[in-house]
Amino acid sequence: MQVRDPSGSGDRGQIGGRLLRDVEAKRRVLARHMLSPAIDDPELPWDNRNDCQYDGEDWPCPDLLDLALPYTDHPDHREQWWTHQMRTR
Template sequence: MGDTSEILSFIRARLDEDEQAAMRAAGTFGGDAVWRRNTLADPDYPADHVLVIFQRVIPAGLPGDDEAPLRVDELDHIAGHDPARVLAEVNAKRRILERHPGATATDECPGCSAWLDGTWRTPPGTLCPEQVDMALPYAGHADYRPEWRPT
């Protein structure tokens, strides 16, 4: 039997941490939450890919430049996970949690209440599979419990 209140609290705490980290990152660079990768049309500069964060331009290193702080693929990853995206993802996950508050000792999870093959998808006293999946990216956190792993 799963303790739905503990996994729900765990997920909410991680989402709060993600939100705070995104807000701090956005605030570091003038409050701009949208970061983007651009090409730089400057013939005097040999690298043509840069990460633009507010008014800061971070160039990608050239192939073979071991001293460069970031490569093009790393810039793409950073730009793809900018604070705006993280904040949107946190809000989306919070909406999912509103629909999937988890099962109680006597009732199934309202968001999962589907009768499949003669059984409830999330019977009373079991963990909501949506919550289990949402907790999984945080499996490396000290408070993550092994029993929350998807089966």
């Protein structure tokens, strides 16, 4: 991975490592906040809603919406995500 150091200090490895750690941390958050598998669950606490398996919030939960916030200009970003983010402020 070629990473330019905007500070000009020449420490590309440190910045590249930080970017890779940031990506890995976000992947772990995404893995925790998956859609809850409520189908055929005998103790269905979700009332047939789409809930986050980590915190029980409506899915996508606020944590996932916050992770998506920097990408609002991406063509795959959904309008309902932006609307929800604006309501939670």
